[in-house]
Amino acid sequence: xxxxxxxxxxxxxxxxxxxxxxxxxxxxxxxxxxxxxxxxxxxxxxxxxxxxxxxxxxxxxxxxxxxxxxxxxxxxxxxxxxxxxxxxxxxxxxxxxxxxxxxxxxxxxxxxxxxxxxxxxxxxxxxxxxxxxxxxxxxxxxxxxxxxxxxxxxxxxxxxxxxxxxxxxxxxxxxxxxxxxxxxxxxxxxxxxxxxxxxxxxxxxxxxxxxxxxxxxxxxxxxxxxxxxxxxxxxxxxxxxxxxxxxxxxxxxxxxxxxxxxxxxxxxxxxxxxxxxxxxxxxxxxxxxxxxxxxxxxxxxxxxxxxxxxxxxxxxxxxxxxxxxxxxxxxxxxxxxxxxxxxxxxxxxxxxxxxxxxxx
Amino acid sequence: xxxxxxxxxxxxxxxxxxxxxxxxxxxxxxxxxxxxxxxxxxxxxxxxxxxxxxxxxxxxxxxxxxxxxxxxxxxxxxxxxxxxxxxxxxxxxxxxxxxxxxxxxxxxxxxxxxxxxxxxxxxxxxxxx
Numbered sequence: 001x002x003x004x005x006x007x008x009x010x011x012x013x014x015x016x017x018x019x020x021x022x023x024x025x026x027x028x029x030x031x032x033x034x035x036x037x038x039x040x041x042x043x044x045x046x047x048x049x050x051x052x053x054x055x056x057x058x059x060x061x062x063x064x065x066x067x068x069x070x071x072x073x074x075x076x077x078x079x080x081x082x083x084x085x086x087x088x089x090x091x092x093x094x095x096x097x098x099x100x101x102x103x104x105x106x107x108x109x110x111x112x113x114x115x116x117x118x119x120x121x122x123x124x125x126x127x128x129x130x131x132x133x134x135x136x137x138x139x140x141x142x143x144x145x146x147x148x149x150x151x152x153x154x155x156x157x158x159x160x161x162x163x164x165x166x167x168x169x170x171x172x173x174x175x176x177x178x179x180x181x182x183x184x185x186x187x188x189x190x191x192x193x194x195x196x197x198x199x200x201x202x203x204x205x206x207x208x209x210x211x212x213x214x215x216x217x218x219x220x221x222x223x224x225x226x227x228x229x230x231x232x233x234x235x236x237x238x239x240x241x242x243x244x245x246x247x248x249x250x251x252x253x254x255x256x257x258x259x260x261x262x263x264x265x266x267x268x269x270x271x272x273x274x275x276x277x278x279x280x281x282x283x284x285x286x287x288x289x290x291x292x293x294x295x296x297x298x299x300x301x302x303x304x305x306x307x308x309x310x311x312x313x314x315x316x317x318x319x320x321x322x323x324x325x326x327x328x329x330x331x332x333x334x335x336x337x338x339x340x341x342x343x344x345x346x347x348x349x350x351x352x353x354x355x356x357x358x359x360x
Numbered sequence: 361x362x363x364x365x366x367x368x369x370x371x372x373x374x375x376x377x378x379x380x381x382x383x384x385x386x387x388x389x390x391x392x393x394x395x396x397x398x399x400x401x402x403x404x405x406x407x408x409x410x411x412x413x414x415x416x417x418x419x420x421x422x423x424x425x426x427x428x429x430x431x432x433x434x435x436x437x438x439x440x441x442x443x444x445x446x447x448x449x450x451x452x453x454x455x456x457x458x459x460x461x462x463x464x465x466x467x468x469x470x471x472x473x474x475x476x477x478x479x480x481x482x483x484x485x486x487x488x489x
Contacts, residue, residue, distance in 0.1 A: 016396075031454075032425045033400045225399060225426050292402060292423045315402040315425045322402075344421065 004049035005141050005203035013221060020224060021113035023050040028223035035226035036317040039191050040358075043147035043214055044222035045207075052116035052137040053197065054109040060129035061105050068126050069099060070249065070270075072259040076101035081168045081184060084257050085249055086122060087266035091273070092245040093252070095119050096237065098186065100170060108182075108197075110142075112239045126265075141203040143196045145210060146222075146230075150193030153214035158183065162194065176209035178202040188227065190234035190356060229314050232323060235284050235355020241295055242282055242311040242325050250274055251327065252282045280308065283328040284355040285339060286321060291348035293324035298342040299350075307332050310341065316357060323357045324350075364488060365392040367458055371474060372484035375432040378458065379478060384471050388434065389462040390422065390453065393488045398424040401450045404443075404463060406431070412438040412469065415477050419464065422453070435477040436469035 002023045011017060015026035026047065029035060038044045056064060065073045071084035080101055086094035095115040100108040111119045116137050127133060145154055151162045160173040160183050170184035175196065182197040198206055211219055228238070237243050243252045250258065250273050260271055287293065293313030298306045313324030324341070332339055335354045340347040370378040376394035380387045395401065406420035413419050415435040422429050443462050446452060453461035468474060479487065 028399060031400050229425060290403065290405075292428065294428060315423070317400075317425065 002050075004047055005200040006047045006049065006207055009204065009207060010047065010221070015221070015223060018224070021050055023113060025050060026221065026223040028225045029221050032223070032225040032229060033317045035220060035222045036229050038218065038220045039147045039189055039222055039226065039230055040318055040360075041148065042218045042220075043145060043149040043153045043193070044220050044226075045210055045214070046144040046146065046222050046227055047141075047207075048144050048195075048227075049141040049200075049203070050113035051142050052111040052113060052119065052135070053140045053142075054111065054120065054123070055102075055132075055134040055136055056107045056109065056123075057105060057132040057134070058130065059105055061107055061131045063129065064123070064127055064131045065099060065107060065109075066262055067264055068123055069097070070254070070259065070264060071099070071257040072262055073099055073101070073107075074262070078103050079169050079171055081170055081186060082257075083168075085243075085254055086119065087249065087264065087270070088122075088245050089265050090245075091248055091266060091269050093239070093243045093247060093249055093254075094122050094245065096239055096243060096254075100182075100184070102172075114240060139200050141198055141200050141206075143207065143210065144187055144189075144193065145196060145214075146187045146189040146193035147191045149214075149217040153217045153219055154194060154210065156213050157209055165194075176202075176206045178206060181206070188236060189230040190236075190358065190360070191230065229317055232312055232314050232325070233316050233318055233356065233358035235325065235357060237282070237325075238312060247282075247327075248273060248278065251278045251280055278330065280327045280329055281333050282311070282325055283308070283333045284323065284325055284353045284357060285341075285350045286319075286323045286353045286357060287341070287348065287350050288338075289348040289350070291341060291343040291346070292322045293326070293341045293343070293350070299326050299328055300340040300342055300347055301332065302338065302340070304340075304347065307339065318358045323353070325355075328352070364396065365458070366481050366485050366488075368481045370458070370481065371434065371478035372481065373432060373434045373478055374487060376488075377432060377434055379434045379474070381468070381471065381474060384468050385440075386437065386466050386468055386474075387462050388464050388466060389457055390431070391484070391488075392457050394429075395454050395457045395461070398422065398427060398429060400425045401453045403450050404446045404453065406439070406442045406464060408439045409442050410439060412436070415473075431463065433466075435474050437466035438469070439464050439466055441465040
């Protein structure tokens with residue numbers, strides 16, 4: 001099993017560790033509810049160094065990115081990031097990712113840990129114009145510092161103007177005395193904050209500096225369990241749960257990052273699918289009856305016909321009831337529609353709800 | 361990982377229930393190890409009150425934020441009572457698994473069979489150690 005540069009730090013802090021995407025990762029420290037509230041109300045730090053980072057460089061880098069990804073990377077400028085996905089040539093999704101334009105002809109792609117090898121092979125396979133590709137995943141640490149107090153907690157550590165940093169923009173600079181740190185106004189929580197990329201050799205120093213600077217704001221380490229409850233309250237997709245190689249990006253609600261103004265893998269197929277209309281959609285719902293939806297549970301109508309399946313679900317720590325995402329027959333996707341979740345052979349009432357479930 | 365509390369005076373199952381025997385009656389809950397593995401518990405669902413259940417069969421389920429788990433009867437017994445305080449405050453299971461977080465009181469079908477069907481504290485400590 002792989003470790004991040006901070007795995008031992010988490011163990012020393014008493015975190016409960018679990019294998020995740022081949023890495024020994026902290027799933028919780030004090031408890032999922034406590035950590036969740038810490039991020040919603042204050043500031044918390046996630047070690048997400050298991051995520052993958054690729055550098056693509058050269059005069060044809062943009063062209064390669066345009067072909068393998070769905071969003072329009074020509075809209076990027078230096079210091080701008082965008083959410084996108086890699087269509088798989090069969091109408092499904094290789095991965096979802098962030099694309100950062102570092103400078104003209106130099107991009108960073110941030111991919112899911114479980115897909116690093118698959119993505120690398122896929123992009124390499126389409127690299128027929130000699131784009132220089134570097135996989136810096138194993139040497140790169142990533143901390144997500146998230147929550148309404150993230151800016152205050154971090155601003156003493158850097159000259160980068162964190163307050164003025166627009167959503168989905170980033171800057172490289174000195175952070176906690178270390179050079180060449182990339183700070184990005186992105187995240188997976190809906191709580192605001194930053195993601196901080198740096199070389200592994202600085203991991204312990206930067207971790208400690210962040211906790212020292214954030215102490216007066218009640219900063220805490222946050223595990224993967226709260227990362228999941230936080231993203232689910234926002235209705236953000238998780239690769240492997242809500243999207244994968246067999247799911248249509250249009251059914252998954254990723255039409256907004258599918259740009260038919262350019263050419264890319266699967267464009268004709270997806271254009272046709274859009275014209276024909278999809279039959280099911282990834283849809284949010286909240287439980288009305290008592291129960292927690294889990295991945296794989298069937299979604300039923302009032303006559304017990306299967307009309308969909310749950311892809312993600314959890315008790316929402318912020319809301320006090322359970323929420324979920326699932327692929328649902330399009331006829332049932334209007335917000336407010338009554339549906340039922342089949343939980344251990346019982347039909348438990350739920351209502352279609354448009355995410356985000358949690359509104360700050 | 362933190363050391364888990366395993367009281368000597370209880371019997372245990374491999375599925376992480378504890379059982380405290382008092383003659384032909386007993387109280388059942390889940391262990392400190394189990395609550396710590398489950399994490400924050402959202403609710404405990406026990407709809408078997410009044411039913412007689414075989415050893416190893418399910419008497420309820422426990423829903424934590426991140427996972428769901430069945431609850432297994434350590435040995436044949438009739439469910440006499442469910443801890444209603446858990447309806448209001450399921451975190452009792454996290455905070456006091458052997459005390460206020462108890463789940464059911466039962467009448468044992470065959471009290472003599474209990475020892476063979478369950479583990480001692482030392483055996484259970486070995487299992488989760």
